Amino acid sequence: MAEITYTEEEKQKVLEKLDQKTWKIKDLAKILRMNKKVVQKIVMDLIDEGKATYWSSGSTTYYATPRYVEEYEKKRAEG
Amino acid sequence: MSETPLLDQIPDGPWPSFVKEIRKTAELQEKAIAEGKEVKMPGCAKALLKQLERSYKDKKTHWKHGGIVSVVGYGGGVIGRYSDLGEELPEVHHFHTIRVNQPAGWFYTTKALRQFMDVWEKWGSGLLNMHGSTGDFVLLGTRSEYLQPMFEEMMQMDPPFDIGGSGSDLRTPSACMGPALCEFACYDTLQLCYDLTMEYQNELHRPMWPYKFKFKLSGCPNDCVAAKARSDFAIIGTWKDDIQIDRDAVKEYAKFMDIQKEVVDLCPTKCMTWDENRKSLEIDNRNCVRCMHCINKMPKALKPGKVRGATICIGAKAPCVEGAIIGWVAIPFIPADKLFERIKEIVEPLWEWWDDEGKFRERIGEFLWRKGMGQFLRVIGEKADVRMIKHPRTNPFMYFEKKELRPSKIVEELEKRGMRFKSLDREEEEI
Amino acid sequence: MQQKEKPPWWKTDFGPPYFKDLMHPVLKKNYGKWAYHEVIRPGVIKRVAESGDTVYVVRFGTPRLISIYTVRDLCDIADKYCDGYLRWTSRHNVEFILTDESKIDDLIKEVEEKTGFPCGGTWDATSGKYGLSNIIHTQGWVHCHTPAIDASGIVKAVMDELYEYFVEMKLPALCRISLACCANMCGAVHASDISIVGIHRTPPLVDDDAVRRMCELPTTAASCPNAAIKVKAKEKTLEVDGEKCMFCGNCYTMCPGMPLFDPENDGAAILCAGKVSDARHPPELSKVVVPWLPNEPPRWPSVVEAVKKIFLAWANNAKKHERMVEFIERIGWERFFDLAGLEFSWHLIDDFRVPPFMYASYRVGTQFRW
Ligand code: HEM
Ligand code: HEM
Ligand code: SF4
Ligand code: SF4
Ligand code: SF4
Ligand code: SF4
Numbered sequence: 001m002a003e004i005t006y007t008e009e010e011k012q013k014v015l016e017k018l019d020q021k022t023w024k025i026k027d028l029a030k031i032l033r034m035n036k037k038v039v040q041k042i043v044m045d046l047i048d049e050g051k052a053t054y055w056s057s058g059s060t061t062y063y064a065t066p067r068y069v070e071e072y073e074k075k076r077a078e079g
Numbered sequence: 080m081s082e083t084p085l086l087d088q089i090p091d092g093p094w095p096s097f098v099k100e101i102r103k104t105a106e107l108q109e110k111a112i113a114e115g116k117e118v119k120m121p122g123c124a125k126a127l128l129k130q131l132e133r134s135y136k137d138k139k140t141h142w143k144h145g146g147i148v149s150v151v152g153y154g155g156g157v158i159g160r161y162s163d164l165g166e167e168l169p170e171v172h173h174f175h176t177i178r179v180n181q182p183a184g185w186f187y188t189t190k191a192l193r194q195f196m197d198v199w200e201k202w203g204s205g206l207l208n209m210h211g212s213t214g215d216f217v218l219l220g221t222r223s224e225y226l227q228p229m230f231e232e233m234m235q236m237d238p239p240f241d242i243g244g245s246g247s248d249l250r251t252p253s254a255c256m257g258p259a260l261c262e263f264a265c266y267d268t269l270q271l272c273y274d275l276t277m278e279y280q281n282e283l284h285r286p287m288w289p290y291k292f293k294f295k296l297s298g299c300p301n302d303c304v305a306a307k308a309r310s311d312f313a314i315i316g317t318w319k320d321d322i323q324i325d326r327d328a329v330k331e332y333a334k335f336m337d338i339q340k341e342v343v344d345l346c347p348t349k350c351m352t353w354d355e356n357r358k359s360l361e362i363d364n365r366n367c368v369r370c371m372h373c374i375n376k377m378p379k380a381l382k383p384g385k386v387r388g389a390t391i392c393i394g395a396k397a398p399c400v401e402g403a404i405i406g407w408v409a410i411p412f413i414p415a416d417k418l419f420e421r422i423k424e425i426v427e428p429l430w431e432w433w434d435d436e437g438k439f440r441e442r443i444g445e446f447l448w449r450k451g452m453g454q455f456l457r458v459i460g461e462k463a464d465v466r467m468i469k470h471p472r473t474n475p476f477m478y479f480e481k482k483e484l485r486p487s488k489i490v491e492e493l494e495k496r497g498m499r500f501k502s503l504d505r506e507e508e509e510i
Numbered sequence: 511m512q513q514k515e516k517p518p519w520w521k522t523d524f525g526p527p528y529f530k531d532l533m534h535p536v537l538k539k540n541y542g543k544w545a546y547h548e549v550i551r552p553g554v555i556k557r558v559a560e561s562g563d564t565v566y567v568v569r570f571g572t573p574r575l576i577s578i579y580t581v582r583d584l585c586d587i588a589d590k591y592c593d594g595y596l597r598w599t600s601r602h603n604v605e606f607i608l609t610d611e612s613k614i615d616d617l618i619k620e621v622e623e624k625t626g627f628p629c630g631g632t633w634d635a636t637s638g639k640y641g642l643s644n645i646i647h648t649q650g651w652v653h654c655h656t657p658a659i660d661a662s663g664i665v666k667a668v669m670d671e672l673y674e675y676f677v678e679m680k681l682p683a684l685c686r687i688s689l690a691c692c693a694n695m696c697g698a699v700h701a702s703d704i705s706i707v708g709i710h711r712t713p714p715l716v717d718d719d720a721v722r723r724m725c726e727l728p729t730t731a732a733s734c735p736n737a738a739i740k741v742k743a744k745e746k747t748l749e750v751d752g753e754k755c756m757f758c759g760n761c762y763t764m765c766p767g768m769p770l771f772d773p774e775n776d777g778a779a780i781l782c783a784g785k786v787s788d789a790r791h792p793p794e795l796s797k798v799v800v801p802w803l804p805n806e807p808p809r810w811p812s813v814v815e816a817v818k819k820i821f822l823a824w825a826n827n828a829k830k831h832e833r834m835v836e837f838i839e840r841i842g843w844e845r846f847f848d849l850a851g852l853e854f855s856w857h858l859i860d861d862f863r864v865p866p867f868m869y870a871s872y873r874v875g876t877q878f879r880w
Contacts, residue, residue: 021726024439025287036435040287047154054154054246054286055146057733057763059694060440061154061246061286069146075724076145076161076766085808089663092670095626097573097652097662104577127652134651134660135807138773144655144763152522160653176653180526185598186533189585192596196578196585205578209598212646212697219575219653235519238527255600258542259533260557260567267542269529280523300788304600307793308701308786332636341638345831347790372789372831375635379546397695402862405701405786405793439732440760 004041010034014042015051015065022055022062022072083128085135101128104205111200119225123204126170127220130162145175149242150230154285156242157226173222174204177229178215178243180283183272184256185210194236202229212309213293214253215243241280248286250293252276257298257316262378263371264298265316265387266415272296274419288430289437289446299383300371306392306406311443312426313392313406314418320384321364322373328380330358342373388414391425394444404444409455411466425459432458432505453478457503534595534607536563552641552679553629554614566608568617570627571644571669571676574602575652575662583624591617601644603631630677633684638830640683642675647689648696650708656759657691658708658776659805665689667809668706668817675825682828683836685821686785693758701784703834704820705796706813710757711775713738718747720767730765756862777804778813782820783835791836799847801857816852823850844880 013032017023025043029036043063046052053066064072081087090096105124112118130141145159158176165172195216199205204220211217221229233240243251252275255261257268275294276283282292295306298316306313332338338360343351350366351373353359362373364384374381391413392406413421429443437446447455456463465471481500484490494500530538540559547557555567588596588606591613597605604627606617618629633640645668648654650661668687675681688699691708699705721727730748731739738754739761748761748768761768780803784796799820803812827849828837838846847854 022729024289026289026439044285054149056155056158056246056286057146058144058158058245059247059763060290060733061248062729072724073146073159076143088808089666092666093628093673094666094669094676095571095573095628096666097575099626100573100575100577100580103579107577107579131651135663138805138807139771139776140651140655140657142651142653142655143766160655174653182527182532183529184533185600186529186537187596187598188532189588189594189596191527191532192581192585196581199578206575207578207581208574208649209572209576209581209602209604210574212648214600231520234521234524238531239521239524240527241523241525253600256597258544259529259537260544260565262544262546262557264542273526273529277525280525284523302786302788302793305701305786308784336636341830345790368788370788370790370792375789377636397690397700398693403695403700403795405795440735 004037006038006042010038011042011046014039015046018043018046018052018063019065019068021068022064024062028063083132086128086132098128098131101131101206108200108205117201119202120170120204120221123170123174123220124206126168127174127204127206130164130168130171133164142174145173150227152284153242154287155245155248156284158245159223160220171220174220175223175226177203177218177221177226178211178213178245178251179218179233180241180243180251180276181210181214181216181253183252183254183269183276184259185214186256186259191236191238191240195233195240198229198232198236202232213243213250214295214304215251216240242284244283244286244291246286247288247290248284248292249279249282250291251283252294252296253304254296255298255303257296261298263301263316263374263383265318265383266298266314266389266418268296268298268314268316271314271418271422275422278419278423282430288434290440290442292430292443300369301375306395308395308405310395310406311393312422313395314422315390315392316383316387316415317369317390317412318384318387319412320386322362322367322384323382324360324362325380325382326359329360329377332377332380333358336376342376345372346370347372386414388412389418391422394442394447396442396444406444408467409459410461411464425461428458428460429455451478454503454505458505532595534565534593536565536609537607539563548636549632549634549639549679552677553618553632555632564609564611566611566614568606568608568614568629569599569603569631570605570621570625570629571631572602572604572625572627573662573666574644574647580625584621587617587620587624590620601631601646603644628673628677633679633681635831638682639679640681640685641677641679642672642681642685642687644676645669645687645689646697646699646702648691650691654691656694656762658710658771659691659706659778660807661689661691663808664706664778664810664813667811667814671814671818672821681825683831683833684785684787685824685834687817687821693756700781700795701786701793702796703782703785703824704817705781705784706817707779707781709777709779709802710759710770710772711777711802712770712772713750713752713755713757714761714768714770716748716750717767717769718745721747721765723767725765725767730761730768733760733764735760773805777802778810779803780813780816780820783838785833785835790831791833791839794835798858799850799852801855819850819852 029039055062089098143161149157160174162171202225206219208217254268254272257264293310295310296314297306339353343353350363352361391410393409395406478501543560631643645665647661685703687704688702689706690697690699727741736754738751740749780800781796
């Protein structure tokens, strides 16, 4: 399989979206009009770099930035 | 007066009591602290009892859902949990679950368990489920900041324990004890379970699918792990040739068992005959459906045949969303020595297809209903087999691919007008 | 999350321990070479290998939720009697593997004294004597956010009542009881002889304020399997269509502003006549026979009574080896409702939206029993 590549600009676009809410890869790809595999690769790389993270409801899993998740969690913990 | 008058009534009666377990934890954890042991979650077992008492009084749960996920590098295996009584009961305000990948067949040494209990005494509530219904060893109750140190201690244990699945990922596979203790096992359930778990560590730890996916493995149609009902991909041992008979052993059973009434008459296909005078059992193996009844009745005398392997049943799940399903036959038989290889060839394209085209929270069974068995078989490279169905369809609304149609003027004209015919091939994804 | 320098022992994706490293040497030696088994008394299975090696597997029921201190007690016992090995089963039972038959009584005595776990839960197809195994169950009020009923408390109350069937083997066939505290059915109890399932009966009561503070509106609406949630964009909140909602709680999982708890209306449905094994009769889903019973902590008398009625209607009338579904197919559902003293109501006729399912359960033809 060919190595999946992307531009810094694309990565930035993904990162911006991830800071707004929790996403599934597919919806993120749709809204950014990008290939799903590329988005997935970007998100995985962002996770490795510590700039993105998982959020899970227990049964389904989403992605967002650590900043967003932390804030979201705090709101939920306080209820 | 007791603080927990309702829970006090639980230990009544002979069945072991979970309340007693929580109380015991509360007491002994206090003792451990008094002895100078490091305990990071002091008082939480007692607080849990108080919260539970409130639930018993209010007839509702006092847990809220949380979403923090796991430890460095992982996307699953931890379930966030907060109490809505956090102000009153700060000890259980944060009370997250860690799922630990159990050893296949749930075999343990006391050495492995003791190490585990030591670290869980330190970093957690001291309470656990042996086991969760997916099969994981479930640690109940710790705080976010203890997740990482707990996992780091798990890495350093001998043997080390890894985290299991949760969220939209491959869930921790589980297997019956098969060849470790059971004479009916038609393939090595434990080894295959281990091999699949190791092969798909990434899928298990980094959720990326529309929803969860479960493998469960049973060594024979008795299905002691309930794979047919509880897993998207059930691997059920079976055989193809004749049941092995030890005729002397049959005669032994005949001394105390009414073979006609209890074995032959209960055979679902009535493919057995019993000659009471000659004490001889005949099986018309062509008509045996391998249900296991006769073998269960006479384990010394009858054994599954020698051409062994497994049936794959696909799609089982609980009622959400489209109703409960028991898995249906996807592949009637894969020989035992080809299982790992063939399953890899099947699940990888299947996951890719489901990941690309599955809807949010659509389990594989529901996805296949939407897409049809035809395309499924094309994707996994398998031919249709009459063993996949109870009976053929009762309506004539069938699809035909273009290549199955005869060339005709009408077809040409339809195509000219842009008509797209059914195709079982997957479309190339457009960028 | 910082990218710290990792210590030398650091690893990820190393998987579970290899099962053979945790297995008693006798099991390793005879792996795949077992000849036969016999249940020599309730809770004790004798397993004989082709080599002639013999082990005695001794099974005990546990409450599933256990203390680390109890696990340590079990370890002490396993060290004393079983060379430091033990295992758990798929139904929350613990098993000790003995090589010395003479130690069985001492082992049982010691486990019962130290932990209170009863020996039993086995069945013997050969003699046609079956015991009841443990109830597979889920978290309930002990640890989940969507339950409509408690899990452990009901299991305890039911098992107290059916205890004698666990410690003896006096049932006509296998009987599997399971419990899930909501329709998510973590225990996947939908193919059991008897299942107890928590159901909510009222849609979420939207807390507009909480929704605004904590929830992502489109994600929450999308989490509904029935498309029952509408986003009210102007008011920045959500609305539920009460005719479409099936009370599953998925939206609540996504958004704390969608609680669907009503202590007076949450409760248990009871299903029966499912199975997973292929023995004689193919696997089948369980069917709802009691639509709803209230939560009555701490002992749930109505649930216990209903389960017992179903259980005894079968246990007292089934033929040898006849599981619940086989029994009911023989005598007919009309007879079963009579025998168990259950009321049949319109709720028990399927009207969930997927037609093939509905149809599959309707009777065609005119074969009745009266
Ligand atoms: C060598 C023979 C067998 C072995 C080693 C074996 C092992 C097991 C074990 C350890 C369990 C979990 C038990 C518990 O904790 O209650 C189990 C469950 C079960 N077994 Fe077996 N079993 C054997 C034979 C059978 C037979 C003869 C049948 C059926 C006639 C059977 C059907 C089942 C079923 C239906 C379950 C429960 C699955 C569930 O609903 O969770 N097994 N088996
Ligand atoms: C839509 C479906 C489902 C949802 C939303 C769901 C959600 C959850 C949640 C939130 C928990 C956490 C309870 C805790 O705090 O420990 C949980 C536990 C669990 N779930 Fe599920 N679940 C679903 C279906 C299932 C099914 C079908 C199975 C298994 C066949 C399953 C297996 C488990 C297991 C093993 C646990 C761990 C604790 C236990 O055994 O009770 N889940 N589930
Ligand atoms: S499923 Fe079959 S092989 Fe596995 S333990 Fe049960 S009876 Fe044995
Ligand atoms: S396995 Fe079942 S179908 Fe086959 S002979 Fe035995 S009882 Fe009959
Ligand atoms: S069955 Fe429902 S309430 Fe019970 S543990 Fe699972 S998700 Fe929670
Ligand atoms: S409870 Fe379930 S069906 Fe009802 S609105 Fe929420 S998600 Fe939809």
